[in-house]
Amino acid sequence: MCELLGMSANVPTDICFSFTGLVKRGGETGPHRDGWGITFYEGKGCRSFKDPRPSCESEIAELVKAYPIKSEAVISHIRQANRGGVSLENTHPFTRELWGRHWTYAHNGQLSDYHDLPTGDLLPIGETDSEKAFCWILAQLKQHFPTKPSDLTPVFEFLAQSGDTLRAKGVFNMLLSDGEYVLAYCSNNLHWLTRRAPFGKARLIDEDMVIDFQQETTPNDIVTVIATRPLTEGEPWVKMATGAFVVFKYGEIVFERVITDDLAKAD
Amino acid sequence: MCELLGMSANVPTDICFSFTGLVKRGGETGPHRDGWGITFYEGKGCRSFKDPRPSCESEIAELVKAYPIKSEAVISHIRQANRGGVSLENTHPFTRELWGRHWTYAHNGQLSDYHDLPTGDLLPIGETDSEKAFCWILAQLKQHFPTKPSDLTPVFEFLAQSGDTLRAKGVFNMLLSDGEYVLAYCSNNLHWLTRRAPFGKARLIDEDMVIDFQQETTPNDIVTVIATRPLTEGEPWVKMATGAFVVFKYGEIVFERVITDDLAKAD
Numbered sequence: 001m002c003e004l005l006g007m008s009a010n011v012p013t014d015i016c017f018s019f020t021g022l023v024k025r026g027g028e029t030g031p032h033r034d035g036w037g038i039t040f041y042e043g044k045g046c047r048s049f050k051d052p053r054p055s056c057e058s059e060i061a062e063l064v065k066a067y068p069i070k071s072e073a074v075i076s077h078i079r080q081a082n083r084g085g086v087s088l089e090n091t092h093p094f095t096r097e098l099w100g101r102h103w104t105y106a107h108n109g110q111l112s113d114y115h116d117l118p119t120g121d122l123l124p125i126g127e128t129d130s131e132k133a134f135c136w137i138l139a140q141l142k143q144h145f146p147t148k149p150s151d152l153t154p155v156f157e158f159l160a161q162s163g164d165t166l167r168a169k170g171v172f173n174m175l176l177s178d179g180e181y182v183l184a185y186c187s188n189n190l191h192w193l194t195r196r197a198p199f200g201k202a203r204l205i206d207e208d209m210v211i212d213f214q215q216e217t218t219p220n221d222i223v224t225v226i227a228t229r230p231l232t233e234g235e236p237w238v239k240m241a242t243g244a245f246v247v248f249k250y251g252e253i254v255f256e257r258v259i260t261d262d263l264a265k266a267d
Numbered sequence: 268m269c270e271l272l273g274m275s276a277n278v279p280t281d282i283c284f285s286f287t288g289l290v291k292r293g294g295e296t297g298p299h300r301d302g303w304g305i306t307f308y309e310g311k312g313c314r315s316f317k318d319p320r321p322s323c324e325s326e327i328a329e330l331v332k333a334y335p336i337k338s339e340a341v342i343s344h345i346r347q348a349n350r351g352g353v354s355l356e357n358t359h360p361f362t363r364e365l366w367g368r369h370w371t372y373a374h375n376g377q378l379s380d381y382h383d384l385p386t387g388d389l390l391p392i393g394e395t396d397s398e399k400a401f402c403w404i405l406a407q408l409k410q411h412f413p414t415k416p417s418d419l420t421p422v423f424e425f426l427a428q429s430g431d432t433l434r435a436k437g438v439f440n441m442l443l444s445d446g447e448y449v450l451a452y453c454s455n456n457l458h459w460l461t462r463r464a465p466f467g468k469a470r471l472i473d474e475d476m477v478i479d480f481q482q483e484t485t486p487n488d489i490v491t492v493i494a495t496r497p498l499t500e501g502e503p504w505v506k507m508a509t510g511a512f513v514v515f516k517y518g519e520i521v522f523e524r525v526i527t528d529d530l531a532k533a534d
């Protein structure tokens with residue numbers, strides 16, 4: 001299994017604090033030694049840092065921890081390989097273009113019977129089930145929505161259903177973003193937390209580090225963090241239900257998939 | 268105008284020395300203050316570092332200079348903006364998937380009448396003539412070669428012709444790579460140099476720095492560097508002719524486009 005970390009904020013915000021907790025799990029407080037990656041959006045542009053080496057030993061992770069890159073949307077992942085060897089091409093997040101935007105994706109879980117998923121002319125580069133599923137999602141989106149609809153509600157509904165299809169093949173916890181929206185699909189393990197005024201202090205679970213958000217924020221800041229497991233103590237992390245799907249924009253929920261009895265029973 | 272830097276090598280080689288010379292031109296010994304980027308391949312995977320800030324002031328450029336990332340194929344670019352504002356999405360190199368590989372591209376020059384170039388379902392994300400031309404090249408390739416041919420000679424000939432089409436629209440110096448091949452098309456300003464045994468010393472033009480390649484290499488190493496302008500003194504840089512197109516693999520030329528009289532007359 002792997003660990004996911006995402007962020008959606010209404011002001012460019014650095015993710016140094018949360019990322020510091022995450023990288024500890026990459027070989028030190030957690031077993032995820034098979035690489036890590038992080039993608040920061042700045043408007044329509046994005047930049048990724050990736051390393052197939054453990055995050056707790058990576059010079060590039062040190063840079064990312066120390067250098068406060070401010071972003072409104074972030075996707076990060078640390079990997080414990082199951083499908084696909086330890087290599088740069090198998091390291092999440094994966095980014096592809098759709099509708100003239102970069103779409104970035106990271107997956108936690110493991111799929112079976114995924115080889116036949118049709119991906120159109122989007123070919124996977126590495127060997128992971130995760131990248132194959134990503135190509136399938138984007139190919140499906142492209143087929144159903146050749147251009148970006150002005151109302152994205154049907155796109156979000158479609159993505160929730162795509163998540164269900166993949167969850168039926170194993171475990172599928174996913175983060176996805178186009179830089180404006182940050183989308184989270186939960187199979188069995190995903191939590192989120194929104195920080196807004198009045199801000200307080202938080203303590204990392206994985207490292208002896210406390211931050212006082214009061215000192216780091218303005219009263220209008222809204223910052224949502226999404227993670228496989230809560231990264232801090234003493235904050236009201238929301239555990240997502242199986243089949244739950246939530247879309248954040250500028251830190252706020254803009255779409256949420258209601259979990260019906262039928263969906264719950266399906267597990 | 269901008270400056271290009273590429274490398275093709277038969278062993279994973281770091282580009283710290285050449286990159287150190289290049290970044291000086293990003294606002295210090297040269298006027299290219301509008302961002303920089305570098306993409307390193309490791310097998311089928313690649314990683315990019317990008318910054319819309321001047322390379323001579325960039326913390327990320329400091330990391331890339333100091334941390335010897337070894338690669339067999341590298342594409343780098345420093346930018347002096349003409350078409351498109353200074354932003355991350357307009358920062359080269361650009362990377363897209365074709366035939367299950369990452370293709371990475373950087374352009375030096377400026378094009379006119381490029382808006383109508385058809386790019387199929389590959390949409391540009393930023394506003395540059397460069398990215399538009401890249402999407403056009405890949406869309407053309409995809410249309411003419413839906414799958415990767417086992418003999419790439421017709422692909423290289425096709426790319427040389429694509430370069431001619433773009434050169435007719437202005438200035439088009441280009442570096443392109445899929446991680447295995449590094450391709451260079453010259454409109455008016457591109458040089459290359461192959462280093463192999465017996466290795467000697469070289470001095471950077473842009474910084475007071477000397478390297479003794481004898482100390483850094485083994486006798487079998489073959490490393491080709493491609494740059495807009497020579498980066499070192501006292502080495503036999505080859506100036507490419509207008510319309511010249513050369514493809515390197517593991518540091519060696521594997522395809523070269525002969526410049527005919529007709530092509531020369533076209534300028």
